[in-house]
Amino acid sequence: MIARHELYCITYPAIIQGHPFCIDFLDKEAMANLPNLTVEQIEHVLGNVSGVRYIARGGQKVVWSGVIDGTTYAIKFASTPEEFTREEDDDTEVEADPEVIVRASREVETMRDCASPYMVKLGPIGLNFVEIEGQSLLYFTEEFINGSDLRSLLESDGPLAPDAIIDMGIQMTDAIKALWELGKIHRDIKPGNIMRRTSGDFVLLDAGLAFDVIGESLSGGFLVGTRIYFSPEQFDYSNRRTGLDFRSDIFALGVTMYEMATGRHPFWNRGHSSQAFYSNVTSLAPEPPSSIVEGFPQDLDNIIIRMLGKSPHLRYRKCDHLTRALEAIRGH
Amino acid sequence: MAIYVQHGHGKSDKITNALDDKSASGVIFAARNEKVDKLDRYITTLRENYECDLLFDPQFYVSTLIPANDRYLPDEYRYYEAGRTAKDFIGARKIASYVNDTINFQTERGFDRIMSPTVIANGFSDRWSQIALQLADSSIEYHSSLTDATPLLVSLVLSEGALDSRSDLDAFLDILTSWDVHGYYITVVRDDATYSQSFYEDRLAHLLYMVYILADRNEFEVVCGYSDFIGIPLRAAGASAFATGWYQSLRQFHQKAFLKRKNGGQPPRLRYSSSPLLNSIMLGELESISDAGYLDQVLSDVDLDSIITDATSPESSAWTSQISDRHHWQTLAKLDQDLSGPVRRNIMGLIADVRQATGLYATLKAAGVPFERNTDGQHLFDWLAGLQTFIRIAAL
Ligand SMILES: Nc1ncnc2c1ncn2[C@@H]1O[C@H](COP(=O)(O)OP(=O)(O)O)[C@@H](O)[C@H]1O
Ligand SMILES: [Mg+2]
Numbered sequence: 001m002i003a004r005h006e007l008y009c010i011t012y013p014a015i016i017q018g019h020p021f022c023i024d025f026l027d028k029e030a031m032a033n034l035p036n037l038t039v040e041q042i043e044h045v046l047g048n049v050s051g052v053r054y055i056a057r058g059g060q061k062v063v064w065s066g067v068i069d070g071t072t073y074a075i076k077f078a079s080t081p082e083e084f085t086r087e088e089d090d091d092t093e094v095e096a097d098p099e100v101i102v103r104a105s106r107e108v109e110t111m112r113d114c115a116s117p118y119m120v121k122l123g124p125i126g127l128n129f130v131e132i133e134g135q136s137l138l139y140f141t142e143e144f145i146n147g148s149d150l151r152s153l154l155e156s157d158g159p160l161a162p163d164a165i166i167d168m169g170i171q172m173t174d175a176i177k178a179l180w181e182l183g184k185i186h187r188d189i190k191p192g193n194i195m196r197r198t199s200g201d202f203v204l205l206d207a208g209l210a211f212d213v214i215g216e217s218l219s220g221g222f223l224v225g226t227r228i229y230f231s232p233e234q235f236d237y238s239n240r241r242t243g244l245d246f247r248s249d250i251f252a253l254g255v256t257m258y259e260m261a262t263g264r265h266p267f268w269n270r271g272h273s274s275q276a277f278y279s280n281v282t283s284l285a286p287e288p289p290s291s292i293v294e295g296f297p298q299d300l301d302n303i304i305i306r307m308l309g310k311s312p313h314l315r316y317r318k319c320d321h322l323t324r325a326l327e328a329i330r331g332h
Numbered sequence: 333m334a335i336y337v338q339h340g341h342g343k344s345d346k347i348t349n350a351l352d353d354k355s356a357s358g359v360i361f362a363a364r365n366e367k368v369d370k371l372d373r374y375i376t377t378l379r380e381n382y383e384c385d386l387l388f389d390p391q392f393y394v395s396t397l398i399p400a401n402d403r404y405l406p407d408e409y410r411y412y413e414a415g416r417t418a419k420d421f422i423g424a425r426k427i428a429s430y431v432n433d434t435i436n437f438q439t440e441r442g443f444d445r446i447m448s449p450t451v452i453a454n455g456f457s458d459r460w461s462q463i464a465l466q467l468a469d470s471s472i473e474y475h476s477s478l479t480d481a482t483p484l485l486v487s488l489v490l491s492e493g494a495l496d497s498r499s500d501l502d503a504f505l506d507i508l509t510s511w512d513v514h515g516y517y518i519t520v521v522r523d524d525a526t527y528s529q530s531f532y533e534d535r536l537a538h539l540l541y542m543v544y545i546l547a548d549r550n551e552f553e554v555v556c557g558y559s560d561f562i563g564i565p566l567r568a569a570g571a572s573a574f575a576t577g578w579y580q581s582l583r584q585f586h587q588k589a590f591l592k593r594k595n596g597g598q599p600p601r602l603r604y605s606s607s608p609l610l611n612s613i614m615l616g617e618l619e620s621i622s623d624a625g626y627l628d629q630v631l632s633d634v635d636l637d638s639i640i641t642d643a644t645s646p647e648s649s650a651w652t653s654q655i656s657d658r659h660h661w662q663t664l665a666k667l668d669q670d671l672s673g674p675v676r677r678n679i680m681g682l683i684a685d686v687r688q689a690t691g692l693y694a695t696l697k698a699a700g701v702p703f704e705r706n707t708d709g710q711h712l713f714d715w716l717a718g719l720q721t722f723i724r725i726a727a728l
Contacts, residue, residue: 314549
């Protein structure tokens with residue numbers, strides 16, 4: 001079983017093509033300071049919300065549900081650094097927003113623009129800032145997803161059946177494609193950021209790291225996200241790479257499908273050193289799922305292994321190619 | 333079947349012969365060797381009489397060679413200008429104007445594919461390779477703005493040494509596979525101008541890998557120019573077509589052919605292309621093979637073999653260079669026949685053929701048949717090693 005704490009960090013031991021770099025020893029998400037709130041505080045601050053209930057906490061946000069105008073929505077809170085509010089108070093231009101705010105704005109914007117039915121939708125309250133008992137917070141609302149995220153699902157019910165993996169693959173590829181049509185990559189696809197509705201459909205969450213490939217400065221697209229879902233090229237600072245594209249998301253989706261199929265991460269085990277993880281991601285050919293799960297279909301094996309190709313050119317060059325491949329084996 | 337005739341100087345009826353024989357299914361015209369009005373008339377004739385693919389290599393890359401042997405290019409082709417240097421490629425507008433002119437020339441003539449202008453790249457990170465990428469990028473953009481244009485092939489002319497580094501190639505492939513284009517037209521500039529089927533094993537493996545990644549994995553159409561016998565492994569790795577021509581300079585690409593030099597030299601000696609040997613050998617060698625009693629094992633088993641089998645011996649037959657050219661197509665087409673399966677099966681089949689050819693060479697040498705350095709079958713060792721390395725790196 002995979003460690004609950006999946007925000008695994010590594011120090012990269014060597015040099016890639018002459019570009020030395022070091023990955024933060026601790027992931028920022030793991031250190032995020034989560035808001036501490038009560039139902040009363042939330043209902044008081046939002047005014048028109050009732051029936052507030054605690055749902056979950058992620059690396060960055062605390063998630064609640066609440067009823068607005070008769071419909072239940074998810075309400076997400078994150079802490080913002082205090083300097084932010086101060087700067088705004090005295091009317092000076094904020095030069096660079098703290099990362100948490102940049103992320104939340106992106107998440108809201110991405111939800112609003114993304115056309116895929118498999119991307120979570122923005123709720124009636126967009127990005128807002130508030131101060132509750134000395135805590136500077138931001139919050140926004142989303143449609144409430146009745147169901148459970150795949151991380152919890154894996155822990156409670158174990159791996160998914162091949163058909164569900166195929167559906168998940170097709171639907172998440174649709175979301176990746178819609179993001180890419182906006183020139184964005186998600187960069188944080190993993191079981192904790194995908195939910196399965198009670199209807200059986202899957203939804204992609206947490207577009208906080210969704211990244212505009214063009215005209216983006218923050219981190220230049222590298223080394224942001226959850227380390228153990230990184231593709232090899234996300235570790236590669238080589239200036240010969242023109243940049244990342246949706247194929248890095250396809251890799252992370254491949255890792256997720258692998259994990260949901262087998263209950264194991266293809267490149268990482270609890271207790272692995274960071275060096276071992278890095279070397280696995282960049283050079284280990286993963287064991288095919290069928291050698292772990294009896295009767296697992298060979299053709300789905302092939303697709304997942306291909307999604308885990310070490311270079312983008314080994315994967316799929318269009319989302320439609322992957323969708324076609326998955327659709328061809330559905331129901332076999 | 334997908335062999336194209338690589339057109340060049342002095343076509344006479346060579347193209348139509350290959351099309352009549354059904355050894356070739358298309359033509360790649362060379363701008364340098366034809367006046368535009370003649371080209372137009374010839375296209376009309378072919379369209380009227382044949383079902384075949386007509387492509388046009390604008391040979392834009394000749395413009396940076398100095399002094400270029402560019403024949404009709406300067407006066408006849410408006411996108412061409414002799415003596416361009418890197419300075420002539422600074423600025424998106426300049427690049428776009430080259431691209432528009434080169435592509436418009438082709439759309440006006442209804443070629444089945446459009447080829448982008450390119451320059452020769454010696455590696456994947458030098459200045460010229462960056463220019464080549466800009467030309468490609470700009471071509472994709474311009475082409476996508478056209479409504480009725482036939483599909484675009486991004487043209488790449490790479491020096492053989494560019495294939496040395498696997499990591500550079502990987503990074504380059506990440507870029508090529510990110511482009512939304514129909515396909516690629518790939519030409520490799522050979523280091524050695526001597527006609528032979530040899531190819532450094534690692535370079536061959538990397539070239540096969542490149543073709544495989546583009547054609548098979550990523551479903552691009554890949555046409556390999558100036559490929560000759562090497563076209564056979566390239567087809568096995570997934571290329572849709574390869575091209576070769578009647579002169580040695582149309583069978584493998586060398587810069588020498590595009591540089592001005594003194595005339596002279598001797599006419600080439602007569603050759604025979606043998607499918608069992610995977611090589612083109614000298615007619616004199618075929619004579620010795622015949623003397624040693626092994627003729628049947630070396631013949632390609634194609635129509636024009638009759639010229640040789642009807643005579644008392646190869647050298648006393650009515651073999652001519654025209655027949656030899658035509659027979660060359662027939663031989664390649666025969667080899668190509670078995671290559672439309674999955675890549676792994678093609679490659680395994682080809683490895684078996686290479687082993688067989690190696691054995692046949694050994695038998696012939698043991699029987700005292702003398703071969704020259706470039707026809708003695710050494711290339712088979714390169715091929716075998718290249719194919720095996722390819723299988724490993726492609727994890728077939
Ligand atoms: N819209 C939603 N409806 C229901 N549950 C949600 C919703 N969004 C998130 N969750 C739950 O909250 C968890 C954390 O949410 P997420 O947006 O990923 O926050 P973080 O940015 O902190 O990772 C998810 O794994 C999921 O279980
Ligand atoms: Mg999350």
